Amino acid sequence: MAFSDLVAQKIKDFEQQGIPQVFERDLDLGNPQEPKRDNIVYVIVGARRCGKTYRLYQEMRRLLSQGVELNRMLYFNFEDERLRPYEPSLLADVLDTFYALYPAARGEGAYIFFDEIQEIPEWGAFLRRVVDTEKATVYVTGSSSKMLSSELKSEFRGRSLVRELFPLSFSEYVRYKTGSVPESDALFSSSDAALLRHHLVGYLERGGFIATLEQTPADAIQLLQEYASRTVAMDVVERYDVKNPRLASLFLARCMASSGRELSVNKVYNEFKSRQIPVSRNTLSDLLEYYEDAYLLFSVPEFTRSLANNARSASKVYAVDPAMFGAFSPASASDQGQRLETAVFNALRRRTPAVRSGSVCRLLIKEKNKSHEVDFVAGDALLMQAYGLIQVSTDMASEKTREREIAALDASMAQFDLGESTIVTMDEQADIPCERGVVHAVPAWKWLLS
Template identity: 45%
Template sequence: MGNPVIETKIRDFSIEDFLPIVPRELDLGEPARPKAGNLVKVVTGMRRSGKSYRLFQEMESLLASGVARDRVCYFNFEDDRLGRITPATGDEVLEAFYSSHPGAVDDGAYLFFDELQEMDGWGAWLRRIVDTTKATIYVSGSSSKMLSTEIATEFRGRALDFELLPYSFREFVVSRGLLEPGDVRRARDHDKRDRLVLSNAMRDYLEQGGFPAVAGLPAPQRIALLQSYVQRVVSRDVVERHDVARPRVASTLARRALGSNGKRMSIRKVENDLRSLGMPTSRELLGDLMGYFEDAYLLFRMREFSVSMSERTTSVPKVYAVDPGLAVASAGANVSDEGQRLEESVYLELRRRNVGFRRDGISSYHTREHGYEVDFVVGDVLEDAAYELYQVTASMDDAATARRETRALWELMSEQDLAEGYIIVGDGERRDYERGGRIIHQIPAWQWFLDVPA
């Protein structure tokens, strides 16, 4: 007799229960025809960032293209009723599906496995299914380890990975009905009223963030929900998964790291601070925990642009939360850090726009001559080549701020022999600065986020 929980989950699933689906801009490419040995498409990201709905979006597209419903199987492994999840659980899922839909064996199935990392030994199990099943397979997971370690071991080039972050600003305004899906107008083509609405929406985005479930919640409820997200990631994806012996240290470090959003965070200083609070720890443990936080997509660390690997290991990285709303929920009382959240949001957008690019290809930079800091250099560390330069600032109205932001770009553009640089400004107008055949483009933040790169 089959597992009644599994049979019920498969029988009762209906895509209609999740409509309407806000379309995500993460392109998974054309679906392959089902066959054994197909590449697996893996969508990873933090819990509650919308991975399930991105799978639903793919399913909806398949059904609209004429794929029969009885060839599509969706199963979410994050369910306490399942108990300990093993490869045998996965086999039961497929047995229950094919028993109800035997035609999918010969016609080929489209299999969607949500939060598959909950299964012990999921990598070897999935490899077996890929090799023996006529199927096209999509997987989601809440740990980047699904990409770096386990997939590299089990699949060796037989999986494509896709990183899904919470809503971008464009997705944020679409989800709120301020833009239609697929609206690709250049930002400068919007009329005066639209510009005002979208500029205000940019401020809302920096305050509320892009986790889908927070939309429309009053501030206290939004903050409580986002704090619960952090607690669940720390408890499930860090403490439990990595058997961390000091959960209080993990929780405190997570709050400290997210509260350092957009700033450099010294592990040595954190170690001293925690010891003074009566929490003995070590730099080794804190370093491991920061790596676990990154694996769970709670935050990212960005280092200095350098060709010297030894320099990179000793520099103090900047910390960016995975979402500006998460940073607000983790900040101390009376902390106003909109400038840091704008910088963080630009970093996240650069990750979205550079899919497949080596992650350390986004870094900060200090000029050689005067040590001026440029917020973001998008380039290749190993080749010592800078491709795009970005400064981020709340406003350029103050003459001293304008001089500081532009001088760093002028100097780095000269060092790298680049013709263009960009300043993304929270509050200001579009304008250009020119000097010696080089140009700096100043772009209002809401326009930069909405403009689709050519």
């Protein structure tokens, strides 16, 4: 099949098959723009298989409901091995073929949806030309925060809106399972609370990658491992020309299994060296950055050091989803605490997008010769201002655990002049007075819905 025939076939196949039904996500892209020159470009970034394609379908179905005809919409997914090797001319071929098939779209205005566009060389320059010259509204997706942000800075200064998409939030998971979700400020009956706690346990076990939710637990784990392996192959090894793919896979597994714990690059370096695995500290640091760029995991530095050049060297790490952590944790592990902490981090990450470094950190402080740790500080590390302090503890029945968690928050509230803080638990709900104010113990299902 000639290359141009393949492009035309993909475009025609999509029109004939129609837009699939979708589970509507909460991610808001705003009101669609009427096609015109100099429109803002909508950019969706996130992990592979987290739902970016279906978020485009959701937008297309929205346009259909508003009376826009399907032959004015161009959807093209570049993640297709038949298109390799990718050439910069591919983008122009796709657009020219679409307008040849549907010439009226050029005059009436087209809605262009390009999926996984970062695969194509010089995509930024091409889209800039489209924005400058075509009557169009453009949506693009990609799986790399770094590549998209760097291209956008050079080609689309002030011309794009970037949105991050993650696997299902707990609220979306409940809606997926039940068809609805209660308002976060609703009064919950005991049966409502029991049902939501049941779904919380399910969410911590099964996570938010939709395609895995209808699988058996064993098959879901296999799928999640395949998602991670494919991401490493395409978005780490291939994109950054990593010379040791085995090391990239081994280190990812180590990172994923450490979700919710401190990951020391030096410690892993020494561990791998003792196992005769060729490695350098710089390579491990680079790989950790690549995983984060690909939305596989996130590093959470200490608040006072979050802007340092080596902030990742001993950060906590969190998988992009609690089930992704579970897919790499030891089978015998009792890991509900790590799963819950991972879910809380990802909720904070959604609520405080990474516009600047240090929006979500951990905190280590000393008070009266005692060391304390707070799991999460939401704030601004550049200004050294904290707006929220969050501790995660599955169970505070132990008096020692209770005293430790409250003491850490009390000391931190004093440092940042805050009058309240939060402990996210599996079950407990209480307002606990302390010297500096009040600590709110909140069941995780309620906190995650807020």
